Amino acid sequence: MYNLLVTAIEGAWDQGFYEYDKSRFLEYTNETIASAFKRLSDSHIKNLKSYPCLFAYEGKNSNTRIGCLTSITERGRNLLIEFELEQDVEPIPYSQIQPIATLLDIREWEMNRTHWAVKDEDLFQRLQHQGILEPDKQIKTTKLDRPITEKSPNPKVKKVQGFIGKVLGLEQEDGYEVFYRGHSNKKQYKLEPSLFRKDEKGNYLYKDNEHILYRELLVSNSADFQSDIYTLDRLVRMQHYSLPTRLLDITSNPLIALYFACKSSIDEEGEVIIFSIKREDIKYFDSDLASCIANLARLLQTEKE
Structure with a gap:
């Protein structure tokens, strides 16, 4: 799994922090994952911080960056994130991402909107298979299991x-x-x-x-x-x-x-x-x-x- 973070503000990913309106969180995210992260508990925040991030700008002409989240804070109707970019990974032109957008679950028109999506795809595996990342490149992020949705487990009743x-x-x-x-x-x-x-x-x-x-x-x-x-x-x-x-x-x-x-x-x-x-x-x-x-x-x- 990975976080896809998109903004229209040029240079935003050079600052180390960014604030999203909560309404933009989990857009373009499949229903099961969106249900799991609907209410951000400590364990959910831990999971989100463990997933690698693809930081991108709206449109298809800018560079993307690989990194990870270091902090997620709820501020009323907003989510403040703090992050680190992988300095050992060069900026990746979106033109290299676009051919495998479907494999990364990046949907049509998705890059035209500021939002934060959580994708059920292995970002590094896809990038390495495409030759965008070196196979032996060491990345700081870790990988945890998919979070459990609020619907599970389901208690059963008969009366x-x-x-x-x-x-x-x-x-x-x-x-x-x-x-x-x-x-x-x-x-x-x-x-x-x-x-x-x-x-x-x-x-x-x-x-x-x-x-x-x-x-x-x-x-x-x-x-x-x-x-x-x-x-x-x-x-x-x-x-x-x-x-x-x-x-x-x-x-x-x-x-x-x-x-x-x-x-x-x-x-x-x-x-x-x-x-x-x-x-x-x-x-x-x-x-x-x-x-x-x-x-x-x-x-x-x-x-x-």
């Missing part, structure tokens, strides 16, 4: 009383709100909105046509949406029409989540997923952030990118 006991026994941290979601088949359902479901070949079923699905339902059932003020209102209603949307239903009532975990697929094992979210990160229906995300449904895929 409502047992479920209630588990929920009431959970510790709730100050400043956090708890929400729940129920899946009736834990093997079949993923923790993702229906819009992002894929076929057996890994192709998105609906995402590229989101704007068409949105408008077609408005046209065919216009009377049902006349009272809706916000785009989010429409998406909520569309969700109940079974239209694939970018919304994910959660509830503050654990028994409602339990109902959905049990209501179908009786022979399959269901699950209730618990979310613990900082109050300061919770946005309401009329917030700018909620509005921006909801209105993505109205844009062409090329406009979103």
